[in-house]
Amino acid sequence: MAEPTPITSSTPESPNPEPSSTPLPLTSHETALALLPPPSARPRLDRLRALYDAACPKWPPHINLLYPFVRPEQLTDAVERISAALRSEGESEGVQVALDKVGVFERAKRENTIFLSCSDDEGVARLRGRVLRALGGEEGKGRKFQMHLTMGQSEDAAAAPHKFLVEKVGRVPRVEWTAREMAVLVRERTEGGSVMRLWGTVGVDGTVRREEGALGGFYEEGDRGEDGDGAERDTLQSGLPYYFEEETERWVPFRPGDIDMEEEARSTLSVASYNVLAEFEWPASEARYPLIVKNILAENAEADVLVLQEVTDGFLAHLLGDAQIRDAYPFCSHGPPTQDDIEPLPNYLNIVVLSKLAFDWEYVSFRRKHKGAVVARFEDVGRSIDGTFLPVVVGAVHLSHGLTDGAVAAKKTDIKRITGYLAETYPDHPWILAGDFNVTTSSASIDAALKKKTISDLSATHLASLDKMFTDLSLDDAWSKAAAADGSESDDGSEEVEGEQGATWDPTANGLAAAMAAGGGNLRAQRYDRILVRGEGFLAVSKFNMFGFLTEPSAGTDVSDQFASDHWGIRCTMKLVSTEAKVDAPSDEIASLIVPVHLHKAPGALAQPGSVKSALVSLDIIPSPSEASRRERALDLLKRVLLDTNSSPTPKPALIITPVGSQSLGIWTAASDLDVLCIGPFSTSTFFSLATQRLRRAAAIHPIRILRRVRAHTGTMLELSLDGIKTDLQYAPATTIAETWPAALQTPPQDPLWSLPAQTLSKLRPARETTYLLASLPCLSAFRDAHRLLRAWARARGIYAARFGLLSGIQLTLMLARVQKMVPRGTSVEDLVATFFSHYADFPWQNHAVFDPGFHRVRLPYTRTVREPMAVLGYFPPALNTAAAASKYSARTVAEEIKRARDKILEGGLKTWGELVEQGVGEFLKGYKTFVRLEVQCWGAGAGRASQFLGWVESRCVGLLVDMQRRVPAVGGRMWPGRFVSKEEESGAKQGEEGEEGAGEFRGCYLVGLEKGEEGMGREEMQIALGALKGVLGRFEAQMRGDEKYFDSRSCWLSAEVVNRGELGELEVDRREWGEYTPGEEEDESDEEEEEEQAGSGTGSDGDDSWEKDRKKRSKKGGKQPIAAVDLRADKTKKFRTAADAMNRIRWDPGLDSTEYLVGYEDRFTGAQEKDLGAWKTEQTDEEFIPQHRILYFKRKTDGLIVWDRRTRFDKLFGNAA
Structure with missing residues (x-):
């Protein structure tokens, strides 16, 4: 469309212009004044208009304000009058249009008009009245303006097709926009007819714009080639598949390119096809729908890809509303039309593809308006040629029915169209062509038609040549292939009429087929449904079967003879034989x-x-839908607070905030924590300081609480409560990852993008693993x-x-x-x-x-x-x-x-x-005669300190178990992962909670059940083992009590001893939640900055301005200045890499062999020592753990080359010379 240019009226403006005394006649059908929906909304309307509105594509979707309008030579004068009138009124706001209801103009004879209109059209009517007055006209007497956007026409208002179409138009999702201008349309005559083109526009504020040069068009020019055999992709009818999102319980569009759906190695691929038989009477009966679903879910129908024909809006809504269908086939080419944001199916009879595998699809139009094929492409299954992956393509068809010359010709033409399209678009891909071909196969039916002269000899020849056409295209008939492999072309070996073997439509066995055949006289069995395979050395037909035989009692009888459809379904299983399988x-x-x-x-x-x-x-x-919504709101609140969107309208946030763990995998429950990862360009200390500041500020008006800040060897974490939802907030300083998010998640592990400190990689790992798993x-x-x-x-x-x-x-x-x-x-x-x-x-x-x-x-x-x-x-x-x-x-x-x-x-x-899922704590208490009891008490220190003490004890329990198994291997044990309290203690605790007293007091124990680790232990050996065990417990007590950071004898106590079951008393699990801190009870900061704060990705200058402002405010108040970090990938000469970086590089770089390197380190007693890198321990709980600041160098064994040296600040691994 040409770019419109503004023009102005040649008549001088006056403050209150009056309309011309000479009215302009509104009698010309060559022009029109209309409101046009925005371009983004037109495809939604045109998908139905293209099939049902005779005016499409001559007219765009439009709401006529004046039609007929003025003669073409009067357009300039009319537009100037309208513009002057609108400017004088000074109303610049647009008119709100919301197409939210369906209506019908019924004609007595034929051609009823079905349209969309607004529940409130006063604004449009008022605008039309202003335009009429400007032209010197007025509303016709006895005629009220009916705003409408025509969607289609029908012939008989009492017939079922009309009612089905009205229902379909009524399912179009609401189309809403603000109309700020009116379009002036002019008819352009052509040899093939006429088309309306854009002459210009008139804004509601009086602004006029004209099209430069040729008048603007609304649709691409070109012939679809309906008279030839070629086919093309119909971009209007093609669309994205849908998948069911469990958290929102809605079907949503799926874009295969958004996530790399990496498919695991598979050995087979199964495709099924089923014509479900639509209902043609109004209102449509849904009585067969449950039986159809039952047949689809039957074991003999289970497939990777399911192709359905004759699918209507009502049936698809029923099908996709079934939970078992959604579990079996999570992807569908179309969504349920009853969902308020999903369009109805384009035709009354439609092809729908369901699949276990992700796919994208396109619609290929045939010669007839309502006929075409759905072509689905499965990116997860295919073969490779010279490094190029060629996915499997499935063409789903439903050809015209009937045995006449016209029907036979149409079938042959449509087959040539779809096979020609596949050959041109996917020349080397494996194909599968499946569906209802409606090709008569019974020789008796063909002979009868020849005798009645309903078909010619030429048509009979065309029918006979179809199999050769498939063979020439290397398309194997799955039924024939499987039957040949079984050594029989017949189901039961009886003498059947040629062409009736393997029939999928059989009126002699199926009552529904017999009822459909009664009107047409076709009473012979036919093999209408087929699955054709062009394997290309990748697909090999292995099995073929039919389904759809499950029945239910017919109405009014006790006989189970009512089938779900007049067709049997068919299924083909293919082996995948990849020439590159070994790769x-x-x-x-x-x-x-x-x-x-x-x-x-x-x-x-x-x-x-x-x-x-x-x-x-x-x-x-x-979880319930309300719980899912609550979590979404909590996550949205956290994003708003951290990004400070209210005070800093930055178009591109400096932070990436994403859920990880159970929330992102969709496996969370109401009791699960909400795990959130932030990725950004700031240092860790800066992020958490400013995040804490913003969260505390927001807590005054939002349900936010900071429970505690946790500092561990894995890094820093904030524990929050967002509207009562326990939330763990982690941060990873990684500038490049944030800038390339989410594309960074698709890069391979060996990419230089992931050359990050180990602590940063550990923070990013949940997001990477979740992406791969999904x-x-x-x-x-x-x-x-x-x-x-x-x-x-x-x-x-x-x-x-x-x-x-x-x-x-x-x-x-x-x-x-x-x-x-x-x-x-x-x-x-x-x-x-x-x-x-x-x-x-x-x-x-x-x-x-x-x-x-x-x-x-x-x-x-x-x-x-x-x-x-x-x-x-x-x-x-x-x-x-x-x-x-x-x-x-x-x-x-x-x-x-x-x-x-x-x-x-x-x-x-x-x-x-x-x-x-039965509770095991009772079995645990009764299953052991002897226990190790870790008795703990705390008092008078507050809930936060008590929680910190208990958490510290629990973190040391693993070390105790390891020490027990090493020093006392003759004794086995099992620890119950929970605190035990006496029933009296628990009762008192509950009373204390109610009175808010004793909230920080606890008296309970942890238990380890003991048993013989070796069979045949004697009494003396057992006594020796128990003595050794008591020594282990004594050392554990001494170590715990000697830790002054966590153990304070004035407010807590701990003891470890071996007791018999009878000494335990009546115990029960402590159900109290001890994990909550107040903001003032954070854990103490360590003496040194965490290593991640020296190895961040850089404080990006292009970050969020608000973060920088907050940082400067803190600096003025005397806060710590964050350490400036440097992106080493951008400039490798700015900073000497840490020992952790060097160790990770040697361990994870595929070009280096970690077994060939030694670690030189400083021993506190013997001086410099060396150890194999593979034997180096990084876990602080390990007995052989050595702090990394004692590492002196890394050396290659083969030639003694030092590749990293702390003292000389030499680094050959990254090239950072001092």
Whole structure:
């Protein structure tokens, strides 16, 4: 469209111009004055107009104010009058238009008009009246202006097609805009007819703009080639697929390019096709819908891709409203039309594609207006040629029905169109062409049609040539291929009429097909539905079957003979034979480390579909929509406060704020913390100081509380309460990551982008791992349900507590993800849980690690030590083993509980999955005769100090267990991950809480159940072991009491002793929450700045101005000045890299072999020493831990080359010379 230029009236303006005394006649159909929707809204309207409005594309979507309008030669005069009148009134605000209801202009004979209009059209009517008066006219007597935007026409207002169309137009989502100008349209005559073009516009404030040069058009010029055999992509009807978002319980658009959906290695691909038979009477009956869904969900219909034909708005809404359908097929080409922001399906009969796999799709138009094909492209499945990945393409078709010359010709033309399009657009891709071809196959039907002369010999020849056409295109008929492999072309070996074998539409066996055939006289069985495969050496047909045979009693009878559709469904399973399979297969080294996963079916009642979901509902584990909304509001509040959007309207925030952990994976529960990661260009101290300042300021008007600031070896964290939701706020100083977010998450681990300090990498790791998991998990809904059940089980059984060396959320996630990726796709959540227990119950924990072979394909960048009894490996550095804190005791406890759960499932005694989630604390207290009791008391120090003391004790428990297993191997033990109090103490605590007294007082204990670690121990050996154990407990007591930072004998006490069960008394688990601090009770700062604050990514000068202003304010008040950090990737001469950086570079750079390097360090007693880098310990809890500030140099073994030296500040690894 040409750029409009403003013009002005040649008539001088007057303060109150009067309309001309000569009215302009409004009689010309060559011009019009109209309101046009904004360009962004036109496709939504044109998708229906293109099919139902005869005026499309001659007219754009429009609301006529005046039509007929003035003659073309009078346009300038008319526009000047309108402009002068509008300017004199001085109203510059636009007119609000909201198309929110449907209406009909009924004609007595034919061609009713269906339109959209506004519930409130007074503004449009008032504008029209002003324009009429300016032209010297007035509203016609007896005629009231009806604002409308025409969407289509129909013939008979009493007929079903008319009512269906009115319903469809009524489903168009609300279209709303502010009309600030009126369009002047002029008809342009052409050889093929006429089209309305834009002459100019008149603003509601009187501004006039004219089109320069040629009049502006609204649609691209060009012939669609409807008279030829070519086909093209219909950009108007093509769209994005949808997926169901569980948190909002809405279908939302999915863009495959947003997330790299990395698909795990698969061996098969299954495609199914089903014509569901639409209802053609108004109102449409929904009686068959549940039976159709039941057939689709049947085991013999389960597929990776499902192609449906004759889908209507009502049926699609019913289908996508079914939870089992959403679980089975999370992706769909179209969304439910009943959702207020989703458009109706374009046609009455539509093709819809559902899939387990992500895909994008396009619509290919055929010759007839309402016919076309949906072409879906699956980026996760395909073959590679010379490094180019060619995804599998599925073409879904529904060809014209009928056995006439015209119908046969249309079928042949449409087949040539779709195959020609695929050959041109996807020449080397594997194809699958599936759907209802409506090609008559019965020789008896063809012979009868020839005798009746309903088809010619030429048409019969065309029908016979279709199979050859498919063969010439290398398209294999899946039914024929599978039947040939079975050695039979017939289902039962009986003598059948040629062309009726494998029939998918059979009026002799299907009552619905018989009813449909009664009117047309076609009573022979036909193989209408087909799946054609062009494998290109990648797809090989292996199985073929039909489905749709489930029935229900016919109305008024007891006979179960009512089928769901008049067609049988068909399904084809193909083997994937990749010529480059070895490239993606794990290496021999990895293959030797893989513990295979074997699918284990859930037994008995546990195998019932939906039984896991029912258990989660009964246990009240699944969050409600209101809880999800509350969390979204809390996260939004945190973003607003940290970014200070109210006072600093910066267009590009300096911070990235994103949820991580269970929240981002969608596996959270109401009891889960909200984990939030911030990424930015500031130093850690600056961020947390200013964040604390803003949060405290916002707490005056928002439900925000700062509970405490935690400083640990992993970095700093703020614990917050946002509207009652416990929130952990972490920060990673990484300028480049923030600037390239979220694209940075798609870069490989070896990219220089990730050359960051270990502490920063550890902060970023949850976001990286979440991104990979979301992209690679086969079925998120099944994973989420299984994870929630497993976590509830682990909590109840006392093995879910990372601080005690037991399972954590990330370990459960990694273990479950590995199982789901290694079992067949489409495995139900019930079978997934059963397989999880059966696999890990027999897992060789001592000599094998849990890892994802789909990610670690070449080698494991991890060396296991003898001190790690359990290894559950993550995906990204710096610390791969997420179970490094596990002791032999905790590892054995986890393994025993998994075996116990496996055995209970196999016994078949469980009626529901909820019975598996039984509390284990009672069994723990009764299952041991002897315990180690860690008795703790605190008083008079406040709730914050008490919580700090208890947290410190719990953090040292893992060390005690490790010491016990090393010094007293003859004794085994299990620690319960919780505090015990006497029942009297608990009762008193509750009374104290109610009275707000004694809130900081606690008296309770931690228990370790003891048992013989070795069978056949004698009494004397046991006495020796108990003596050694008492020595361990004595040393533990002395170490704890000697820590002056946390232990104050004036307000707390701790003792460790061995007791018998009878000495425990009546105990119960302490349910009080001790994790809350007040802002004034933060932990003390350490003497030194954390290493991450010297190794940040730089204080970016292009950051958020408000952060810089706040920093300057703090500086004036005498606050600490943040240390300026430098981005070493930008200039590698500004700073000498730390020992941690050098160590990480050697360990994680694929070009360096860490086993070839030594660490030189200063020993406090013997001076300079050397140690293999692989033996260097970085965990502070490890006995061999050495602080990194004692590292002197790193040296290569082979030639003695020093690659990093602290004293001379020499760094060959990064090139930073002093």
